[in-house]
Amino acid sequence: MPTARTSEALGSLLLRVDHVGIAVPDLPEAIAFYEGTLGLRTVHTEVNEEQGVREAMLAVGDGSGPPVQLLAPASPDSAIARFLERTGPGLQQLAFTVQDVTEASRRLAGAGLRLLYDEPRPGTAGSRINFVHPKDTGGVLVELVEPAADGRGV
Numbered sequence: 001m002p003t004a005r006t007s008e009a010l011g012s013l014l015l016r017v018d019h020v021g022i023a024v025p026d027l028p029e030a031i032a033f034y035e036g037t038l039g040l041r042t043v044h045t046e047v048n049e050e051q052g053v054r055e056a057m058l059a060v061g062d063g064s065g066p067p068v069q070l071l072a073p074a075s076p077d078s079a080i081a082r083f084l085e086r087t088g089p090g091l092q093q094l095a096f097t098v099q100d101v102t103e104a105s106r107r108l109a110g111a112g113l114r115l116l117y118d119e120p121r122p123g124t125a126g127s128r129i130n131f132v133h134p135k136d137t138g139g140v141l142v143e144l145v146e147p148a149a150d151g152r153g154v
Contacts, residue, residue: 013104014096017066018145019057021093023083027054027072034058040068050122052078057124069095069124093131095143104144105130113137126150 024030034040040058047054052075057067071092073081083092098104101120109115114133123129126148134141 013098013100013107015099016097018095018097018143019067019069020091021069021071021095021143022090023080023087023092024070024072024089025084027056027070030070030072031056031058034068034070043067044125046124047074048122048124049074051080053080055124069093093141093143095129095145098144098146101128101130101144101146104146108132108144120144120146 022030031042035042035058040060041063042056043059043063044057045055052073054072054074056070058070059067071080073084075081080092105115105117105120113136116131116133120128120130123143123145128146130144132142132144
């Protein structure tokens with residue numbers, strides 16, 4: 001796992017924790033648990049056909065901190081469906097906000113890290129995303145999130 005090279009490669013591109021993603025087999029059931037038992041509140045839902053996921057973003061407390069993202073498969077051959085088959089429900093990703101996902105991806109690749117996509121892809125609420133391979137990050141799937149240019153988001 002690269003260390004010093006990676007921090008130099010990213011510089012100040014990582015702005016904050018964007019969200020924590022949790023894979024769930026049943027989105028309505030998971031929402032009911034997180035809202036009813038833990039007191040979170042749903043602030044956004046959508047289906048991302050390209051990623052093959054149905055998702056919900058849930059605010060914690062006053063909503064000033066990073067949300068929890070619940071991810072359920074939209075199709076049986078999606079990455080989330082495969083994740084659930086391999087490991088079952090649970091923590092799937094740690095996401096960071098970046099100013100420029102293309103530049104962050106370029107710098108990480110230059111530091112020897114593997115990215116899942118050659119080019120950023122559409123993410124939640126109009127964002128652009130890429131992922132760093134978990135084999136290069138100590139087993140954690142790291143997502144890079146560039147918020148939508150129009151300021152919409154979660």
